[in-house]
Amino acid sequence: GNAVLWKPSELAPGVSRLIYDLLQECGLGQCVQMVVGGVEQGEAVVEAACDKYVLVGGVETGRRVLSRLGRLLKPAVAELSGADPMVV
Helix, strand or coil: CCCCCEEECCCHHHHHHHHHHHHHHHHCCCCCCECCHHHHHHHHHCCCCCEEEEEEEEHHHHHHHHHHHHCCCCCCCEEEECCCCHHH
């Protein structure tokens, strides 16, 4: 089946961990993996062998990530409002 490699915002690690733990409790442990960290971890995710990328974040980071994905010819979808929904 389909699998998800999730790299959440490093600005909200507690909420991200809670969501991940809930997904695990729901039996999605084999389908969802989470990468925790900042820029280095984000760059590693971009280099990973994923079939499609979905990016939610700020414009500047989105510009860099999408530029790299374009050079690698990897499909991507982006929502770049810059408003982090996980930071309250």
